[in-house]
Structures are given as structure tokens and as C-alpha cells.
Amino acid sequence: MIAQHAQILVVILPLLCAPLVLLLGKSRIAVWFTVGVLSVNALLTWWLLLQVLTIGTLRYSLGNWPAPWGIEYRLDPLGALLQVMIASIAAVMAPFLRKLLAEEIGSSRQYAALVAFILLTAGLLGIVATGDAFNVFVFLEISSLSTYALIAIADKRDALLASFRYLIVGTIGATFFLIGIGLVYILTGTLNMDDLAVRLPEVSHTNTTQIALIFVTIGIAIKAAIWPLHAWLIPCYSYAPRGIVAFLAALSTKVALYALARFLFGVFPLADMPIGSVLLEILQLLAIAAMLIGSAAAIAHSNVRAVLAYSSVAQIGYITLGLALATSAGVTAAIIHMFNHAFIKGSLFMCIAILATGSGKHALESLKGLGHRMPIVGIALLIGGFSLVGVPLTSGFISKWFLITALVQAEKWIWIVAVLLSSVMSIIYVWKIVEAVFDKSDDKQVRSYDLSVDIPIVLLAAVSLYIGINSSALVSTAEQASKWLLGMP
Amino acid sequence: MDALSGLGLILSTPFIGASLMILVRRAPVLRDAVTMITSVSLFILVAMLPSNSDGAVFVLAEPISGLPISFGTEPFGKLFAFIASGLWIVTSIYSIGYLGQKTDPNKTRYFVCFALSLGSTMGIAFAANLFTLFIFYEALTLVTYPLVAHYGTPESRNGARKYLQILLGSSIALFVPGIIIVYLFAGTLDFQEGGVLNGKLDPAFTIPLLLMFLYGVAKSAVMPVHSWLPSAMVAPAPVSALLHAVAVVKAGVFTITKIIAFIFGWEMLASSPGANLPLYIAGFTVIAASVHALQQDNIKSMLAYSTIAQLSYVVMAASLFLPIGGLAAALHIAAHAVAKITLFFVAGAIYLKSGYTLISQLNGIGRNMPLTLLAFTIAAASMIGLPPTAGFFSKWFLLQAAFTTESYFTVGVITISTALNAAYFLPILYRAFFKAPNEDQKSFGEAPWPVLAALLFTAALSITFLAYGNAIMELEAPIFGSIFNKYD
Numbered sequence: 012m013i014a015q016h017a018q019i020l021v022v023i024l025p026l027l028c029a030p031l032v033l034l035l036g037k038s039r040i041a042v043w044f045t046v047g048v049l050s051v052n053a054l055l056t057w058w059l060l061l062q063v064l065t066i067g068t069l070r071y072s073l074g075n076w077p078a079p080w081g082i083e084y085r086l087d088p089l090g091a092l093l094q095v096m097i098a099s100i101a102a103v104m105a106p107f108l109r110k111l112l113a114e115e116i117g118s119s120r121q122y123a124a125l126v127a128f129i130l131l132t133a134g135l136l137g138i139v140a141t142g143d144a145f146n147v148f149v150f151l152e153i154s155s156l157s158t159y160a161l162i163a164i165a166d167k168r169d170a171l172l173a174s175f176r177y178l179i180v181g182t183i184g185a186t187f188f189l190i191g192i193g194l195v196y197i198l199t200g201t202l203n204m205d206d207l208a209v210r211l212p213e214v215s216h217t218n219t220t221q222i223a224l225i226f227v228t229i230g231i232a233i234k235a236a237i238w239p240l241h242a243w244l245i246p247c248y249s250y251a252p253r254g255i256v257a258f259l260a261a262l263s264t265k266v267a268l269y270a271l272a273r274f275l276f277g278v279f280p281l282a283d284m285p286i287g288s289v290l291l292e293i294l295q296l297l298a299i300a301a302m303l304i305g306s307a308a309a310i311a312h313s314n315v316r317a318v319l320a321y322s323s324v325a326q327i328g329y330i331t332l333g334l335a336l337a338t339s340a341g342v343t344a345a346i347i348h349m350f351n352h353a354f355i356k357g358s359l360f361m362c363i364a365i366l367a368t369g370s371g372k373h374a375l376e377s378l379k380g381l382g383h384r385m386p387i388v389g390i391a392l393l394i395g396g397f398s399l400v401g402v403p404l405t406s407g408f409i410s411k412w413f414l415i416t417a418l419v420q421a422e423k424w425i426w427i428v429a430v431l432l433s434s435v436m437s438i439i440y441v442w443k444i445v446e447a448v449f450d451k452s453d454d455k456q457v458r459s460y461d462l463s464v465d466i467p468i469v470l471l472a473a474v475s476l477y478i479g480i481n482s483s484a485l486v487s488t489a490e491q492a493s494k495w496l497l498g499m500p
Numbered sequence: 501m502d503a504l505s506g507l508g509l510i511l512s513t514p515f516i517g518a519s520l521m522i523l524v525r526r527a528p529v530l531r532d533a534v535t536m537i538t539s540v541s542l543f544i545l546v547a548m549l550p551s552n553s554d555g556a557v558f559v560l561a562e563p564i565s566g567l568p569i570s571f572g573t574e575p576f577g578k579l580f581a582f583i584a585s586g587l588w589i590v591t592s593i594y595s596i597g598y599l600g601q602k603t604d605p606n607k608t609r610y611f612v613c614f615a616l617s618l619g620s621t622m623g624i625a626f627a628a629n630l631f632t633l634f635i636f637y638e639a640l641t642l643v644t645y646p647l648v649a650h651y652g653t654p655e656s657r658n659g660a661r662k663y664l665q666i667l668l669g670s671s672i673a674l675f676v677p678g679i680i681i682v683y684l685f686a687g688t689l690d691f692q693e694g695g696v697l698n699g700k701l702d703p704a705f706t707i708p709l710l711l712m713f714l715y716g717v718a719k720s721a722v723m724p725v726h727s728w729l730p731s732a733m734v735a736p737a738p739v740s741a742l743l744h745a746v747a748v749v750k751a752g753v754f755t756i757t758k759i760i761a762f763i764f765g766w767e768m769l770a771s772s773p774g775a776n777l778p779l780y781i782a783g784f785t786v787i788a789a790s791v792h793a794l795q796q797d798n799i800k801s802m803l804a805y806s807t808i809a810q811l812s813y814v815v816m817a818a819s820l821f822l823p824i825g826g827l828a829a830a831l832h833i834a835a836h837a838v839a840k841i842t843l844f845f846v847a848g849a850i851y852l853k854s855g856y857t858l859i860s861q862l863n864g865i866g867r868n869m870p871l872t873l874l875a876f877t878i879a880a881a882s883m884i885g886l887p888p889t890a891g892f893f894s895k896w897f898l899l900q901a902a903f904t905t906e907s908y909f910t911v912g913v914i915t916i917s918t919a920l921n922a923a924y925f926l927p928i929l930y931r932a933f934f935k936a937p938n939e940d941q942k943s944f945g946e947a948p949w950p951v952l953a954a955l956l957f958t959a960a961l962s963i964t965f966l967a968y969g970n971a972i973m974e975l976e977a978p979i980f981g982s983i984f985n986k987y988d
Contacts, residue, residue, distance in 0.1 A: 401672060402642070403635040404563065411672075412564060415680050427677060435669040442661060451652050483565040 017055050017062075018071040018084050021094060022140050024052050025133035033126050041122055045129060046106050052136075053098040060091040064488065068495070070142070078142070079203035085142030089346060089492035093139045093269050096353050100261050101132040103467045104254075104357075110464050111254025111364055115165045124164050128258070131157040135266045144192045144278070145202045147270060148185065151234065155181045158263060162251040173246035180233060180243040188230030194223035195278075207278045215283040224279050228290065231274065235267035237294075237331055238301030241324045248320035249373075253364035256316065260323055261357030265349050268330050272342070275334070276496045294335035299429045301328030306436035310443075315363050316373045318440050319356065322399060325433055326352050332426065333414055340417035342493035347413050347485060351398070351406035351478060358471035359395040362388050365464055366448065375447040382448035387465045391472040392448060396441040398475050401434055406478035413486070503553035506545060507571045507626055510581070511560075513542045514619030518612045525608040532596050535611050539592045542618065543585040551575045551975055557628045567689065569635060572628035574691070575975045576761075579830055580754050581625035583837050584747050588618050590954045591742040591841070597950030598738055598848055609646055614742075616643040621747045624754065630679055630689040630763060633755060634671070637719070640751055641667045644743055648735040659734035666728040667718050674716030681709060682763060691758060693979065695765020706764065706772035713759050714778055719752025720815055721808045723785040729808055733800040737848020740800060745807060745840035750833050753814040757829045760818045761979070770821040776909070778819040783913040785812040790920035797858045799847045802924060803840065806883060809917060810836045816913065817898050820905050827973065827980040828898040834972055835890035838961040839882035845955035846876040849947035859928055864937030869946050873932050875959035880925035882962045885918055890965035 028048040035041040063069055063086055073082040086094070108128060112121055134154025138147055159181070163174035196202055198219055199210040214220050229240075236244040244264070248256050281287035305325030309318045330352070333345025365388050366381045367373050382389030398407035411434065418427045478485055517538025524530040550573065557570040595614070599607055620643055623636030641664060649660035683689050686696040701709070718725040732744050743749075760769060769775055786809045793805035810832070817829040849872050850856050850865065866873040882889035895914060902910035946952050 397642075400668070401676075402668075403638050409564065411676070412680065415677055416684065419677070419680055419684055431673045431677060434672050438665055438668050438672070442664065446657065446661065480561050480563055482563055486565065 016071070017059055018069055018086055018140065019073065021052055021055050021059065021098070022084075022133055022137045024048055024055075025129050025136065029126050029129040029133065032122065032129060035122075037118065037122055041125060042106065042109055045125060046102070049098065049102040049105050049129075049132065053095075053102040056091070056094040056098040056136075059086060060095050060488075063088050063091040064491065079201045079206035082146055083142040083203055083205075084140050085205065086140060087492070088488060088495050089269065089272070090139045092346070092350065092488050092492060093266065094136055096350055097132065097135050097139070097262055097266070100258065100353065100357055100471070101128075103470050104258055104361075107464050107467055108254050110461060111368075112252055114368060115167075115252045115254075120164055124161060124252070124255070127157040127160045127164070128255070130154075131161065131258070131263075135262055138266050138270055142204050143202050144195070144204055144207065144274075147273075148189055148192060151188065151267075151270070152185055154263065154266070155185065155234070158247075158259060161255045161259075162247055165250075165252045167250060169246070169250040170252070173243075173250045177243045177247050180240075184230045184233030184240075186230070187226045187233070191223045191226030191228075191230060194219050194226065198223070204273065204278050208280070211278065212280040212283055215280045216285065220279070221284060221286045224284065224286065224290065227274050227279075228271070228294075231267055231271045235264050235271055235331075236324060236327055238297055238304060238324055238328065241301070241305075241327075244324065245317060245320045248323070248360075249314065249316045253360075253367060257357050257360035257364060260319070260360050261353045264323065264327055265330075265353050268327070268334070268345075268349060271331075272334050272345070272496060276337070276342070276498070281337070291335045291337055294331055295423075295426065298328040298332035298335060299426060301325060301331065302429060302433035303436075306433045306440065309440040310436060313375050314373050315367075315375060315378060315444055316360075318444065319359055319363065322437065322440065323352075323356060325437070326356070326399070328433070329410070329414055329430065332430070333417060336417055336421050336423070337497070338417060338421055339490075339493050339497060339499060340413070340420050342496055343486070343489045344410065344413035344417045346489040346492050347482075348410035350485060350489070351410045351475070354471050354474045354478075355395050355398045355407060358391055358468050358475065359399075361468045361471065362392040362395065365468070366392075375443060378444075378447050379450045380448075382445075383451060385465075387462075388468060389448060391465075391468040393445060394472045394475055396445050398479075399441050400437050404476070404479040406475045406482070409478055409482045409486070503550045503573055504556060504558045506549045507553075507558045507573065510542065510545045510549065510622055510626070511571065511619065513538060513545060514615045514622065517542075518615040518619070521608060521612050521615065528607070531608060531611060535592050535596075535615070536589070538615055539585070539589045539618070542622075543582075543589055546578070546581045546585045546622075549573055549578060549581075551578045552978065564631075567629070567631045567683075569632045570628040571623070571626040571632065573626055575977075575979050576754070576758065576826070576830055577625040577627075579972060579975060580750060580833065581622055583834055584618065584621045584625070584742075584750070587742055587746050587837060587841055587958070588614075590957055591738050593950045594741070594845055594848070594954035595738040597948040597954070598736065598852060600948065600950070606650060606652070610650060610736075613643050613646045614739075617647070617743060617747060621751060624751045627691075629691060630682065630759070633758070634675060634679055637675075637717070637751060637755060638668070638671060640719075640748060641671070644739075644748060647739045647743065648732050650736050650739065651734070656734040659731040662731040663728045666725060666731075670716055670718035670725050674712045676716075678709060678712040678716055681712075686763075689763075691762035693762065695761070695763055695768055697763060698765050698768045703772045706769060707774040707777055710760070710764060710769065710778060711781075714756060714781065714815070717752050717755045717759075719748055720756050721749060721752065721785075721811050722781060722815060723788055723808070726785065726789065726808045730801050730804045733798075733804050737800075737844055737851060740803075741841045741844035741848065744804070745844050746837045749807060749811055750837060753811050753818075753829070753833065756815055757818040757826060760821065761823075761826050766821050766823060766826075775821060779816055779907065779909060782812040782815040782819055783909060785809065786816065786913050786917045787920070790917050790924070794920060794924045797860055799850070799857060799859055799862075800844070802859065803843050803847060806843075806921070806924070807836075807840055809921075810840065810883070813895075813898065813914075813917075816910055817901060820901050820907060820910065822901065822905060823979075823981040824897070824904055825901045827976055828894065828901045830976050830980065831897055831969070831972060832894040835882065835894035835962075835965065838958050839879040839889070839891055842875055842879035842955055842958040842962060843883070845951070845958060846872050846879070849951050849955060852947050852951065853944045859931070861938070862928060862931050863935040864932070866933040867937065868944050871946055871952060871956060873929075875955045876932070877929055878959040878962050880929065884921045884925060888963060888966060890962050890969070893965050893969055
């Protein structure tokens with residue numbers, strides 16, 4: 012019974028959990044209840060991933076209404092992998108949210124933050140779980156609305172402004188996406204993504220389809236912060252509450268990139284469409300620009316959170332480039348990096364959150380010498396930094412290895428130069444942070460800090476190291492996912 | 501001892517030693533004892549290791565399926581490991597004397613990083629494929645960073661940053677894509693005699709790919725990716741001695757030689773269009789670096805530029821693309837290692853006793869530190885290539901290889917650079933022994949005994965080359981052939 016409904020339970024559980032936590036209010040049980048639900052959820056996603064890898068794509072008709080009339084939930088290898096990533100990171104971070112937020116958010120609002128956090132998790136899981144285009148929009152909005160709330164919850168001027176900017180831009184993105192979905196609905200009369208993939212080839216040459224594709228792509232590109240639509244991301248990552256940023260940076264753009272991959276390869280008949288190849292080439296160019304400009308901006312900034320935010324813009328470029336190659340190897344590389352970067356950036360933002368606790372400052376200067384005082388955070392920061400650079404035996408190296416392999420196979424020599432240049436630039440900005448954090452000349456006394464908040468960092472960094480030492484499981488899952496996505500046998 | 505279990509022990513020894521040092525960090529005497537025991541046991545293990553594991557490999561992990569981290573032995577790797585581990589013992593003795601007087605809070609970090617550097621060097625020496633070699637190559641960069649930045653002053657941190665950024669940057673920008681290209685074309689990254697790329701790569705791309713490696717492996721300090729080496733001179737003297745005269749820089753030329761011999765293969769390169777290009781680049785580096793050395797007043801900077809020139813000797817030897825060149829490369833790695841480590845030891849000893857760092861301050865110093873300057877003289881003679889020092893023999897074989905291929909460019913470069921070597925070493929000797937001391941010079945004597953013993957020992961190695969040179973040639977014969985084959 013549970014096994015049969017596991018697919019929908021993954022989304023339903025957090026959705027039900029959120030109002031219950033609201034009712035539990037400030038009591039301590041609320042946190043443990045949340046942790047319990049999210050842990051069960053994470054285990055479910057692992058089980059589902061194993062199912063998908065052995066049986067193949069899972070389908071679930073909502074309310075027993077068969078597709079394409081009813082809403083269908085469909086879990087493919089890529090979705091299953093991303094669900095594991097989302098649910099695991101949520102479960103690992105949830106227990107520490109209260110401690111991380113304690114300084115910035117008064118206890119009266121902490122439970123509200125927890126509720127928004129659970130809703131965000133539900134929204135992200137929903138985007139991945141559903142097989143219905145309109146449902147994607149709904150979950151996109153659930154996750155976006157809870158993100159706006161989470162950013163603004165700290166009651167700081169900058170955070171409010173960042174949240175408002177994101178609200179405006181995010182709504183424009185959602186509207187674009189909705190217009191695109193509306194256009195294909197007018198053309199085909201269906202919203203089921205698999206059904207769309209069957210019906211759209213008949214109308215692949217119409218102008219409406221081209222315009223729908225453009226609207227959908229731009230709408231998602233805003234949510235995914237693909238350069239030059241990344242401007243909302245920098246203030247959000249710089250001013251949102253510290254504990255929340257780690258989660259946002261790890262997951263929200265990744266899920267949007269997943270949606271991009273699904274629509275480009277699983278819904279629109281890109282190969283038959285006149286603008287298909289042009290769109291892919293534009294995406295490649297934007298990805299290259301993102302890598303170079305993002306890395307350069309990261310070098311120029313001296314606020315650690317801005318450095319990491321611009322680094323994210325660059326890393327999103329790597330993922331977009333892999334996807335836009337539209338080859339099996341390219342999409343595999345993109346999926347691998349989607350997964351790896353979530354853990355890398357999640358742990359890096361966590362580290363910075365802990366280092367800045369007490370001072371609340373994020374300038375490089377104010378972090379000086381803290382690595383010696385908090386060795387566990389320092390080491391995790393090193394692992395994360397090395398991963399960003401792509402030092403061997405970290406997950407970042409695996410990502411880069413497969414991305415460059417894909418580019419060599421596609422004979423995109425100039426793109427390779429750009430990727431390598433951006434990697435070299437990442438050494439500069441990563442080392443800036445490492446050097447400040449381990450600067451012995453400024454040995455400031457640190458107030459005692461709670462060692463338990465190191466647990467999620469250790470776990471996330473361990474994933475990074477494990478993938479670096481043994482990537483075969485991730486790589487074979489990603490290969491399977493990319494084959495499925497591109498419709499290869 | 502069986503080769504594979506021996507390899508397991510060799511690779512774990514430095515890491516076990518490093519962990520023990522962290523455990524006993526509160527007891528300095530015990531920590532120094534652990535350093536000594538670790539270095540001696542590593543040396544004994546390397547010496548006992550069979551020189552060839554005949555393709556058998558010790559697999560540690562498999563980060564990417566099809567690309568394991570695996571180790572095996574072959575004569576060239578064994579020679580490199582033997583030199584590095586042997587000189588580590590001497591450097592440890594020297595370090596204990598050198599850092600001895602001062603209370604330095606970072607001493608444990610220093611010895612731990614030293615052990616880790618040697619562990620990485622062993623990984624490079626015994627890597628059974630290019631992927632494994634690359635991993636340890638990067639590890640060596642990272643674990644030597646704290647050693648270069650040891651003093652923690654703004655100056656040393658700037659130097660160390662440059663060191664790290666150039667080494668890491670070049671390897672990521674050129675070494676990694678080079679490896680990927682080799683893997684995609686050859687389908688394997690294993691080191692095999694005769695190379696793995698033969699017939700699988702368009703001849704027109706052969707030399708460009710080799711150039712990617714030549715610049716990607718910046719540890720070999722071919723111009724223009726050499727500037728990290730002078731920057732790294734902010735490190736304490738023993739670090740410059742073992743790492744920037746032996747382990748790190750030799751890891752660079754070792755990697756280049758391995759790639760030339762066992763990834764490309766001699767014949768394939770010799771017949772490729774533009775095959776002389778690497779030779780010209782290395783030859784240019786030899787001359788340009790020697791001219792730079794001539795202009796330096798800082799002793800360690802001068803030695804750094806001299807190292808850059810000597811490294812390119814090895815690259816030139818390998819770039820002749822024939823086995824006898826490989827032999828000359830191996831011999832020069834050994835000869836330069838013992839001579840240059842002595843020179844750095846001497847520079848450190850002088851600094852320790854007098855605080856002098858400039859050549860112009862050395863007037864008459866031979867009267868204060870006669871034994872130290874005697875060692876310097878021997879090592880300088882070896883750098884110039886005077887008989888009966890080690891440098892003479894390695895240069896001899898390099899010339900022999902050059903004549904075999906009728907590469908008169910190489911002969912010319914060696915001749916000019918020998919003159920330049922003499923031009924920057926002999927004036928120092930003249931200053932030290934014949935000029936009157938500066939008026940404000942304090943009186944001081946020889947360095948502490950561990951320092952003096954270490955530098956005299958390595959100087960002795962430089963003049964007793966005849967005693968062990970033959971053993972090296974016999975060791976290397978299975979892969980590089982005998983020097984006398986041609987005339988048999």
C-alpha cells in the first residue's frame with residue numbers, strides 16, 4: 012500500500028507536515044516532528060531511486076484518473092536522483108535550522124521559518140515528481156513563495172529589498188513559463204508532458220510552438236539564474252538568513268535546471284523545430300559568458316557570500332553548457348555537476364554561516380583566522396573549495412572530467428578553453444577565502460560555538476569526498492538518466 | 501619482499517608517520533624521533549623494493565570506472581623514490597638543526613607536511629598510470645603550500661600564493677585536458693613501454709599535445725611557467741633544499757620523462773612533425789635561466805634560476821626522443837639532486853649563522869665557515885660539470901645522447917650554459933675565499949652539527965659519483981638500454 016503510493020507520499024508528507032508544524036507552534040516537538048518526517052521522506056526517495064533504476068520509470072495517476080486526463084506523477088532516473096538529493100539535504104539541514112537561525116530571527120518567528128522551509132522542500136520535490144506541465148508551474152510557485160518569505164523573514168532592510176526584487180523577477184519568470192504552457196495547451200489540448208511530447212511534433216513548425224519554447228525557456232532561465240538573468244540571485248544569497256542560504260544555494264537553481272532539461276528534451280521536439288538548434292547555441296554562449304563573467308565577478312568581490320553567489324552563477328554555467336550540448340555525454344556531465352554542486356555549495360554556505368555566527372559579518376577581513384579556531388569547519392571549507400576548483404579526489408574533479416570529456420567528444424575546442432579559464436579563475440577566488448580563513452596573523456578569540464552544527468557540514472563534505480573517490484554509482488545513474496532524457500535506448 | 505606488499509608499505513609509511521607526529525605534537529623530542537624513524541624506514545623499504553613489478557599493480561581505489569588509482573614499480577620510478585627518500589633523511593637531520601634553536605609554533609605542521617610531501621612523491625614515483633600520477637602531483641602542490649608559507653609573513657604568503665596558483669592553474673588548464681585527450685584517443689592511461697598513443701593519434705597533433713603536458717606540468721619549470729620557483733624561495737632553507745631542488749621539481753621532470761617514454765613512446769615522437777620544438781623550448785629555458793641567475797644577488801634566487809636551467813637539461817635529454825636520452829635524464833636527476841640540495845643547505849647554514857641572504861655580503865665568509873664553503877665548492881663544481889663530480893658524468897652522457905642524434909643545438913646549449921654556470925658560481929667562490937671580509941662583519945663559526953653534517957654528507961655524494969653511478973646505469977638498463985649498446 013505504502014510502496015504503491017510512495018511516489019506521491021514524497022510530496023504529500025511535507026505538504027501535510029507544514030500546517031501541523033504551524034499548529035505545534037513554538038514547542039520543541041515541532042522541530043523533531045519535522046526532522047522525523049523529512050528523514051522518512053529521504054528514505055522513501057532512496058527506495059524510489061532503487062526502484063526506478065531496477066524497474067524503470069514509475070507512473071502514478073492522481074486520484075486514479077488515467078493520463079492524459081488526470082494528473083500523472085512520473086518518476087524517471089533523473090527525477091529520482093534529484094529527489095534523493097533534495098530530500099537528503101533537507102533532512103540533514105533541518106535539525107540545525109533553529110540554531111543557525113537563532114541569531115537573526117527572533118524565537119517568535121522561528122517556527123514560521125520552519126514552516127516555509129518545509130513548504131519549500133515540498134515545492135522542490137513536487138517539481139521533480141510531477142509529469143504534468145501545469146503542475147510544474149504550481150510547485151514552482153509554492154517553492155518561490157516560500158523562498159520570498161524565507162528571505163524576508165529576518166526583517167533586515169537589505170533582505171527585504173532582496174526578497175522584493177526576487178518577488179518581481181520571479182513572478183515575471185513564472186508568468187513567462189505559464190504563457191508558454193498556455194500556448195502549447197492551446198495547440199495540443201493536453202498538459203501531460205509525455206502526451207505533449209507525442210503531440211507537439213505534429214505542430215513543430217508552427218510559430219506558436221517556437222514562441223512557446225522561447226517563453227518556457229526564458230521563464231525557467233530566470234528561476235535557474237542563467238546569465239544574464241541572474242541578477243536576483245546575488246542579493247538573495249548575500250542577505251537572506253545565513254541558515255537558509257545554504258539550502259537555497261544547494262537546491263533551488265538545480266531544480267529549475269532540471270525543469271529546463273525536462274522541457275527541452277522531454278517535451279519539445281527540439282530537433283524538428285526551426286529554432287531548436289539556435290536556442291541550444293544561444294544557451295551555450297550564455298553558459299560560457301556565465302562561467303567567465305561569474306568567475307571574474309567572484310574574484311572582484313570581497314564579501315564571501317557575494318563571492319560564493321557569483322561562483323554559483325559560473326557553476327550554473329557549467330551545468331547549462333552540458334545540457335545545451337544535447338549529447339549523451341554532455342547531459343551526463345550536467346547531471347553529475349547538478350548533483351555535486353548541490354553538496355559543494357550547500358556545505359560551503361553552511362561553513363560561512365557558522366564562521367559568521369556571532370559577528371554577523373561576511374567581509375573576508377572579518378573571517379580572518381577563524382579556520383584555526385574551528386578546525387572542522389575549516390577542513391570542510393577546504394574540501395568545498397578544492398571541489399569548486401576541481402582538485403582530484405573531490406567531486407568537483409569528477410564533474411570537470413566528464414564535462415571536458417563531453418566537450419572533447421563534441422569537438423568544442425573553444426568552449427574547453429573557456430571552461431578551463433573559468434576553472435583557473437576559481438583558484439583565485441577560492442584561495443582568497445581559504446587564505447583569509449586560515450590567516451594566523453589575526454588570531455581572534457572566538458566565542459564558544461555549538462559543535463553539533465558541524466554535523467551537516469561534515470555529512471555534506473563527506474559526500475563530496477566519497478564521490479571524488481568512487482563516482483561509479485553516480486556516473487552510471489547519470490548516464491542512465493541522460494539516455495532516458497534524450498530518448499536513447 | 502614482494503613488490504605489491506612493499507608498495508603498500510611504502511605508500512602508507514609517510515602517512516602513518518604524519519599521523520604519529522600529530523599525536524605526539526606536545527613532545528618535540530618524540531616528534532623529531534618519529535620524523536627520523538619514518539624517513540629511515542621509508543628509505544629502507546624503497547631500497548628493498550624489487551625494481552620491476554612486471555605490470556602487476558596495487559590498486560587503491562577507482563574514482564572513475566576504468567581509471568583506478570594503482571601503483572607498480574619500474575626502474576625509473578624506483579630511482580626517483582630512492583633519491584627523494586634518501587635525501588629526506590638528510591634533510592630531516594638538517595631541519596632539526598635548522599629549526600632547533602627557535603621556538604616555532606608551526607614546527608609540527610612543518611614536519612607533518614614534509615612527511616605528506618614525501619608520501620605524495622612516492623605516489624608520483626610509483627604511479628602505474630597517468631591518472632594516479634596526476635592525483636599525487638596535485639596533492640604534492642597542496643601539501644607543500646603550508647611549507648612554502650611557513651613563516652606566515654605577508655611576503656611569504658604572497659610567494660606561496662603565486663606558487664600555488666601557477667602550479668594548480670597550469671595543471672588544471674593544460675594537464676587535465678591533456679590527460680583526457682590521451683584517454684579518449686588511447687583508451688588507457690597506463691604507462692607502457694613503447695607508449696600507448698602509437699598509431700592512435702594524428703602525427704600533426706603529437707607535438708602540440710606534448711607541449712600541453714610540457715606547460716601543464718609546471719613543476720618542471722620550463723619558461724614561461726617557471727616563475728613559481730623563484731617565488732617559492734620564501735620558504736625555509738630545508739624546504740627549498742628537499743622540495744625545490746629534489747622532490748617537487750624532479751617530480752615535474754620525472755613526469756615529463758615518463759609521459760615521453762611511456763605515454764607517447766620514443767619512436768612516435770621522433771618521427772612527428774615539429775619534433776625539435778620541445779628541445780628548442782628547453783634549450784631556450786636553459787640559456788635564459790642561466791642569464792637570469794647571473795643577475796641575481798640573492799643567493800636563493802640565484803639557486804632557483806640555476807635549478808630552472810638544470811631542470812631543462814633533463815627536459816632536453818628526454819626531448820632527444822631516444823632511450824639513451826632517458827638514461828641521461830635519469831642520471832642528471834640524480835646528479836643535480838645531490839649537488840643542488842647541498843647548495844641550498846649551504847645557503848641555509850649561512851643565513852642561520854650570519855643572517856646573510858645576498859651574494860654581495862659573502863666577502864671572506866670562507867674564513868668563518870670553511871667546511872660549509874668547501875661543500876659549496878664541491879657542489880658548484882658539480883653544477884658546472886667539472887670532473888670527478890656527479891655533474892660531469894651526467895653532462896657527459898647528455899652530450900653523448902646529443903651526438904648520437906646529431907643534435908648540435910643541444911651540444912651548443914650545453915657548452916654555452918656551462919660557461920654561464922662557471923660565470924655565476926666562480927665569482928662567489930672568489931668572494932668567499934679571497935676577498936677581505938666586510939668591515940662590519942660579525943665573527944661567527946660553523947652552523948650547528950646536524951646542519952653541517954647534512955651538507956657535508958650531500959657534498960660527499962657529489963664527488964663519489966663513480967662509486968654508485970654504475971649501479972644507477974645498471975638499474976635503468978632494462979628500460980633505457982645500456983649506454984654502451986650502440987658500440988656492441
